[in-house]
Amino acid sequence: MTTTKSRPAPEPPADPEEPRIPDPIALDALATAAPRQEYFGFDIVPPPDRPPQTEREVEVYTLGDGEMLVNMGPQHPSTHGVMRLVVKVRGEVVIDIDPVLGYLHRGIEKLCEEATYTTVLTYVDPMDYMSAMHNEHAPAIAFEKLYGITAPRRAEYIRALVVELNRVFSHGLMMGFLALDIGGLTPILYGFINRDEVVEMLAAISGQRMLFNFFRVGGVNFDTNDEFMNRLGRWRANVLDNVEMNEKILTENEIFRARTRGMGTLTAKQAIDLGVSGPNLRASGVPFDVRKAHPYCIYNELEFDVITHPEGDTYARYMQRIAELKQSIHLIDQIVDKMPHGPVQAQVPGIIRPRPGRAYAAIESPRGLYSVYAISDGGPNPYRFRMRDPSFISLQVMPKLMPGHLIADTMAIMASLDPIMGGVDK
Amino acid sequence: MGHVCRPGSGPAILGRRRALSAPAAAGPLVRLLSDRLADAASELWTDEDTVEIQVPRDKIVDSLRTLRDDADFGFFFLADAAAVDYGVGNWFEVVYHLYSDRHPTWLRVRVKVDRENPVTPTITSLWEGAMFHEREMYDMMGIVFEGNRDLRRIYMSPDYRSFPQRKDFLLPDDAADSAAAGNKPLERPETWDLSKLQDAAAHRDEPEGQV
Amino acid sequence: MAITTPPKADEPIVIPDAAGDDPLLGEFGMENHPQGGFHGLLEVIPTRADYILDLIRANSLWPLLSGLSCCAIEMMSTATSVNDIDRFGMFPFRASPRQADVLIVAGTLTTKMAGPLVRLWAQMPEPKWCVAMGTCTTSGGRFKRSYSVVQGVDRVMPVDVYVPGCPPRPEGLIYGLMKLQELVKQRRGQWGTYADRGPDLRSWEGDVR
Numbered sequence: 027m028t029t030t031k032s033r034p035a036p037e038p039p040a041d042p043e044e045p046r047i048p049d050p051i052a053l054d055a056l057a058t059a060a061p062r063q064e065y066f067g068f069d070i071v072p073p074p075d076r077p078p079q080t081e082r083e084v085e086v087y088t089l090g091d092g093e094m095l096v097n098m099g100p101q102h103p104s105t106h107g108v109m110r111l112v113v114k115v116r117g118e119v120v121i122d123i124d125p126v127l128g129y130l131h132r133g134i135e136k137l138c139e140e141a142t143y144t145t146v147l148t149y150v151d152p153m154d155y156m157s158a159m160h161n162e163h164a165p166a167i168a169f170e171k172l173y174g175i176t177a178p179r180r181a182e183y184i185r186a187l188v189v190e191l192n193r194v195f196s197h198g199l200m201m202g203f204l205a206l207d208i209g210g211l212t213p214i215l216y217g218f219i220n221r222d223e224v225v226e227m228l229a230a231i232s233g234q235r236m237l238f239n240f241f242r243v244g245g246v247n248f249d250t251n252d253e254f255m256n257r258l259g260r261w262r263a264n265v266l267d268n269v270e271m272n273e274k275i276l277t278e279n280e281i282f283r284a285r286t287r288g289m290g291t292l293t294a295k296q297a298i299d300l301g302v303s304g305p306n307l308r309a310s311g312v313p314f315d316v317r318k319a320h321p322y323c324i325y326n327e328l329e330f331d332v333i334t335h336p337e338g339d340t341y342a343r344y345m346q347r348i349a350e351l352k353q354s355i356h357l358i359d360q361i362v363d364k365m366p367h368g369p370v371q372a373q374v375p376g377i378i379r380p381r382p383g384r385a386y387a388a389i390e391s392p393r394g395l396y397s398v399y400a401i402s403d404g405g406p407n408p409y410r411f412r413m414r415d416p417s418f419i420s421l422q423v424m425p426k427l428m429p430g431h432l433i434a435d436t437m438a439i440m441a442s443l444d445p446i447m448g449g450v451d452k
Numbered sequence: 453m454g455h456v457c458r459p460g461s462g463p464a465i466l467g468r469r470r471a472l473s474a475p476a477a478a479g480p481l482v483r484l485l486s487d488r489l490a491d492a493a494s495e496l497w498t499d500e501d502t503v504e505i506q507v508p509r510d511k512i513v514d515s516l517r518t519l520r521d522d523a524d525f526g527f528f529f530l531a532d533a534a535a536v537d538y539g540v541g542n543w544f545e546v547v548y549h550l551y552s553d554r555h556p557t558w559l560r561v562r563v564k565v566d567r568e569n570p571v572t573p574t575i576t577s578l579w580e581g582a583m584f585h586e587r588e589m590y591d592m593m594g595i596v597f598e599g600n601r602d603l604r605r606i607y608m609s610p611d612y613r614s615f616p617q618r619k620d621f622l623l624p625d626d627a628a629d630s631a632a633a634g635n636k637p638l639e640r641p642e643t644w645d646l647s648k649l650q651d652a653a654a655h656r657d658e659p660e661g662q663v
Numbered sequence: 664m665a666i667t668t669p670p671k672a673d674e675p676i677v678i679p680d681a682a683g684d685d686p687l688l689g690e691f692g693m694e695n696h697p698q699g700g701f702h703g704l705l706e707v708i709p710t711r712a713d714y715i716l717d718l719i720r721a722n723s724l725w726p727l728l729s730g731l732s733c734c735a736i737e738m739m740s741t742a743t744s745v746n747d748i749d750r751f752g753m754f755p756f757r758a759s760p761r762q763a764d765v766l767i768v769a770g771t772l773t774t775k776m777a778g779p780l781v782r783l784w785a786q787m788p789e790p791k792w793c794v795a796m797g798t799c800t801t802s803g804g805r806f807k808r809s810y811s812v813v814q815g816v817d818r819v820m821p822v823d824v825y826v827p828g829c830p831p832r833p834e835g836l837i838y839g840l841m842k843l844q845e846l847v848k849q850r851r852g853q854w855g856t857y858a859d860r861g862p863d864l865r866s867w868e869g870d871v872r
Binding site (some may be wrong): 108132136147149214221 | 727728729730731732733735736737739740743744745746758766770771772776779780783805806808809810811812829830832
């Protein structure tokens with residue numbers, strides 16, 4: 027790059043008090059001589075500083091007395107995935123927080139505009155990857171509305187069954203992640219044992235452990251089989267005792283209670299204002315459950331109540347999810363009792379071309395209200411496919427809840443909100 | 453024998469062959485909308501579980517405030533705020549979905565936004581939870597929400613210079629051509645080669661040949 | 664005849680000259696080890712120490728806790744009770760890259776995350792290995808046409824083992840990790856090849872496919 031030319035050495039300043047003018051050629055050599063091709067570690071010439079551009083950015087990034095910015099970067103021991111929190115702290119106390127998202131943005135909505143309707147149902151699986159069945163349920167309902175059909179009753183019952191199974195292990199894992207972020211390493215192992223059992227069951231019915239690809243427009247892909255029913259029976263026999271055993275480790279644990287009670291209290295009004303839904307909202311006392319508010323699938327045939335907790339703190343969100351886990355198990359019992367015989371998939375062509383129109387379908391996922399807004403233009407691909415993910419909206423709660431607490435509590439609060447970055451970043 | 457369904461073969465009025473979850477109970481809402489929001493709402497359309505209105509851009513904040521605060525409406529929950537691009541010669545649309553416990557249907561409010569100058573007022577004064585929705589709409593479509601205190605990119609890097617969900621942003625046929633193929637990272641602006649991005653609208657103002 | 668068993672009275676003492684003759688090397692899969700053979704009794708002890716070091720490394724690979732996406736859940740499932748990689752010595756998922764040996768890239772790598780991930784890789788001290796788990800890291804996977812997904816993590820860092828699947832079953836990941844252990848023992852991984860000639864971190868600008 028720079029060839030060594032003979033040039034006079036820079037002269038020392040005549041007056042020692044005079045400021046030394048840096049040599050531009052030397053500076054240039056510093057910038058270009060670094061072997062950036064071979065070593066990508068840290069930028070030798072740092073990227074240009076971008077001044078904060080919006081009001082809120084100015085608020086967060088201006089440092090007062092004794093404050094500093096700590097970057098809890100995209101890779102951190104908390105297991106929620108790649109999210110970056112820029113935390114402004116004074117000592118150990120959090121003053122303000124700015125979540126930086128987008129480290130997992132895969133452009134799923136744009137990809138879905140170029141895929142057929144059935145392929146869309148496979149693209150949306152890895153969004154909220156912990157509850158993949160819910161991810162598929164909402165678009166399936168929306169596309170059925172667009173196409174103007176209903177799924178057969180047995181298909182709806184199987185859908186509800188797998189969806190509730192998904193909810194069971196998702197809430198069980200939240201308990202494990204909450205404990206892991208606080209520092210307890212055992213409950214996550216229990217959570218994963220439970221998850222493995224359920225996920226093998228779902229693999230028996232759909233063929234896949236995690237990104238199931240089970241729903242179709244007009245029903246589900248496979249009917250239940252012997253292996254699925256065997257595993258379901260064996261799991262159901264033990265699950266209530268297992269759940270009791272697992273949650274007792276935490277619920278009656280002094281340290282856990284001291285770290286989660288009164289922590290991150292979200293009032294009902296704040297929660298509604300911020301768009302929080304699901305267990306986070308119900309733990310603040312608002313009885314809004316999409317399964318009761320706008321019943322979809324066969325939920326108006328099942329008996330269940332909307333559980334709420336009034337306190338709105340981390341402990342209440344944890345208890346809310348445990349209670350909903352048990353409620354889901356009772357729902358599974360009812361579904362298995364009432365399941366009718368019949369076909370499991372409506373006969374629709376492989377590539378469906380619904381009439382031009384718009385459809386909105388909302389379901390209750392383990393994280394909240396999960397909705398799909400689909401616009402069809404009569405062709406084989408959706409014209410616009412929009413997914414509203416609840417974790418994305420729940421993250422707005424953090425700058426309201428975290429200031430005033432210690433850094434170690436930020437993870438507890440975030441774990442209690444149970445975000446999944448795949449859904450946040452789409 | 454399979455369960456054979458033919459599309460759209462239900463009753464002509466509602467167009468669906470489904471168990472009605474909101475039979476004719478959307479009536480009160482339709483009447484309320486025609487009474488209270490007659491000047492703002494237009495093109496009312498109803499499905500069995502959704503009522504849809506279109507509101508012009510300058511009246512959207514007041515309309516949503518009425519919908520939220522009025523006791524008969526009671527749409528306290530903003531379920532979704534989405535942006536739709538209807539094509540290069542057409543317009544954008546911002547679509548709000550609202551939930552009320554007093555009415556059994558969803559309410560969809562559509563706001564038409566000009567594509568050449570995509571500016572619309574923000575609703576973060578009504579629902580603070582709309583902040584992330586608006587940031588996402590700005591990032592993906594380029595719609596500017598005036599009054600929003602924090603309108604910056606949320607998914608893409610802050611220096612990204614395109615709007616992916618617009619209809620003139622084309623996904624490459626071959627992934628190897630895309631900017632995401634690893635040739636040039638988008639995080640380091642001095643190494644960008646954006647000549648392969650076919651986003652005419654974003655680069656409209658740049659001098660020819662220079663990116 | 665192993666060096667550790669004493670020769671019998673009437674058997675000639677044979678000193679194996681090539682790596683292929685030595686049963687001890689063969690037992691550990693070390694025939695192809697660049698330093699596995701020896702040409703004299705005095706070289707025995709230091710050269711044995713080298714591949715015992717490799718054996719130690721193989722059985723105590725500490726992964727970096729860097730799950731990006733769905734594969735991370737399956738990685739955690741591999742690490743926990745039912746499919747246990749603690750029996751391979753891989754239980755401690757280190758949070759800090761300075762203490763980790765293996766970077767299991769589990770999940771989709773996006774252009775925004777690629778910078779931090781390469782920075783993590785550069786911070787890991789050698790010897791280090793990389794496992795690309797799942798199809799998103801192998802080749803971009805189901806997000807082949809996306810505008811923000813890096814089409815395979817080998818565009819930004821050298822990879823030793825590719826584990827396909829979406830997500831791979833825990834048994835699949837364990838198979839991949841066992842293959843990695845073989846690589847470690849035989850010094851066939853990326854580190855083994857560049858330990859002699861210096862690091863070969865692929866830069867952003869240089870790698871065009």
